[in-house]
Amino acid sequence: xxxxxxxxxxxxxxxxxxxxxxxxxxxxxxxxxxxxxxxxxxxxxxxxxxxxxxxxxxxxxxxxxxxxxxxxxxxxxxxxxxxxxxxxxxxxxxxxxxxxxxxxxxxxxxxxxxxxxxxxxxxxxxxxxxxxxxxxxxxxxxxxxxxxxxxxxxxxxxxxxxxxxxxxxxxxxxxxxxxxxxxxxxxxxxxxxxxxxxxxxxxxxxxxxxxxxxxxxxxxxxxxxxxxxxxxxxxxxxxxxxxxxxxxxxxxxxxxxxxxxxxxxxxxxxxxxxxxxxxxxxxxxxxxxxxxxxxxxxxxxxxxxxxx
Numbered sequence: 001x002x003x004x005x006x007x008x009x010x011x012x013x014x015x016x017x018x019x020x021x022x023x024x025x026x027x028x029x030x031x032x033x034x035x036x037x038x039x040x041x042x043x044x045x046x047x048x049x050x051x052x053x054x055x056x057x058x059x060x061x062x063x064x065x066x067x068x069x070x071x072x073x074x075x076x077x078x079x080x081x082x083x084x085x086x087x088x089x090x091x092x093x094x095x096x097x098x099x100x101x102x103x104x105x106x107x108x109x110x111x112x113x114x115x116x117x118x119x120x121x122x123x124x125x126x127x128x129x130x131x132x133x134x135x136x137x138x139x140x141x142x143x144x145x146x147x148x149x150x151x152x153x154x155x156x157x158x159x160x161x162x163x164x165x166x167x168x169x170x171x172x173x174x175x176x177x178x179x180x181x182x183x184x185x186x187x188x189x190x191x192x193x194x195x196x197x198x199x200x201x202x203x204x205x206x207x208x209x210x211x212x213x214x215x216x217x218x219x220x221x222x223x224x225x226x227x228x229x230x231x232x233x234x235x236x237x238x239x240x241x242x243x244x245x246x247x248x249x250x251x252x253x254x255x256x257x258x259x260x261x262x263x264x265x266x267x268x269x270x271x272x273x274x275x276x277x278x279x280x281x282x283x284x285x286x287x288x289x290x291x292x293x294x295x296x297x298x299x300x301x302x303x304x305x306x307x308x
Contacts, residue, residue, distance in 0.1 A: 006053040007095075010034040011072070013051040013058065028060055030072075040075065042067075050089025057100060057117065061089045066104055068117060081115065081126075083107065090136055093117075094145030101145030101163065105136050112139065112150060114163055129167035131159055140186035140195075147171070147188065147209070149195060155181035157235070158197055160209065174207045174215070175235035185251040194239070196271050198252045204273050205238040206285055214239050214287055240289040242273075250275040255282070270294070 001023075002015040010033040016023030023029060025047045030040035042060060050061035058071040066081040083105045094101045100117035107113075110132035132152035140149045141163075148167070149160045158174045161167035174195075176183070181199040188195050193210045208214035216237040244250055250273045273281040282295035 002048070002051060002089075004051045004053055006055070011039075011053070013053055015048045015051060028058075030058075040072070042069070042075070049087060050091055052091055052093055054093060054095055054100075055097070057093060059091055059093060059102065061086065061091045061104075063087060066091055066102075068102070078117065079115075081113070083113075084109070088137065090139050092139055092141045092148075094141050094143060096143045096145065099145045101141060103139055103141050103148050105139075110134055110136060110152065112136065112148065112161075112167075114148070114167070116145075127163070127166060129161050131161070132157075138183040138186050140188060142188040142192045143190055144192065147192060149186045149188070151176075151183040151186060151197070153182075155183045155199060158183075158186065158195075158207070160195070172207075172209065172212055173235055175237050176205055177201070177203075182249075184249055185253075187253045189254040194254065196252045196254065198250050198273065200249045201243075202248050202250065202275075203241055203243045204250065204252045204271060204283075205241045206271060206291070207236070208239045208287070211287075212236060214289075216289070239287070240285050240291040242271075242283050242291050242293070244273055244275050244279070244281055248275045248277050250281075274299075 001017045004013040012031045014029045014031055016025050026044045028042040028048055028051050029038050032039045044062060046062050048060055049063060052059040056071055058069045060067045064083055064085055068078045069075040070078055084107050086105050091104045102115045102117055103112055106128050112129040112131045114127040131150040134152040134154055136150060137153045138151045146164050147160055148163055149158055151158050156176055158176060159170040160172040162171045176197055181201050183199050185198045195207045195209050197205045252271055252273045255270045255272050271283050278298055278300040280297040280299055281293060283291055284294050285291040
């Protein structure tokens with residue numbers, strides 16, 4: 001089953017799935033938790049693989065097409081976007097109010113298409129970024145819709161592109177590691193100063209974006225005679241990283257340093273990791289690269305569908 005919550009509101013998008021689905025896999029249902037009932041149903045001709053929501057848009061992702069609707073009053077189909085085969089349901093939209101920049105896979109392998117839903121019509125030309133040689137595995141856009149991060153199925157590099165400059169060349173190329181990994185999650189901090197990346201290795205990597213000089217670099221990066229190895233050591237490595245104790249796959253996101261923190265500079269210094277085993281982790285890091293776990297909890301016990 002797929003689910004997507006609208007920020008911290010009472011609205012949740014649900015799509016049926018699993019071994020014993022209660023709802024159809026080609027239908028998106030919007031649950032209003034304050035009313036304790038479904039308030040909207042959108043049905044499609046094929047399986048829904050992802051759904052995204054913001055306060056004025058709902059995005060429904062099928063295997064090779066994306067549908068964009070206005071939301072929440074009297075939803076109307078605004079435009080449709082054709083993509084290459086997208087079983088991962090890759091799609092993201094900027095969260096800032098008044099900025100509706102959508103990113104999704106293009107028609108060619110490793111390409112990304114970008115669309116401004118406010119200024120462009122369904123027939124408008126969309127920007128195309130050649131992000132990777134291989135298939136895309138994960139994409140993320142920052143709040144303001146100015147930066148987009150991508151990872152391929154190889155999972156060793158994360159590239160950041162400047163959308164406002166057309167994305168013809170990567171703004172930053174960041175190295176997660178040397179061995180291939182399945183990238184599960186990429187997230188920018190609210191102020192876009194940092195970025196976190198999680199994979200099936202159970203490791204969360206934290207990179208500096210605005211002040212990339214904070215990222216670690218190889219001592220051999222100036223050795224130009226190394227050929228392909230030289231390209232490897234020239235990559236920027238993470239500011240810091242941490243491994244969840246169980247070393248299981250997880251998703252990650254940034255939060256404030258404390259519950260009362262309101263300063264923008266306090267955001268992006270704490271990272272939350274939620275793992276497939278139901279555990280929750282909170283880590284605090286600083287620009288020096290020190291990173292320590294501050295909180296841990298277990299939210300659920302894993303069971304079979306029949307137990308629910």
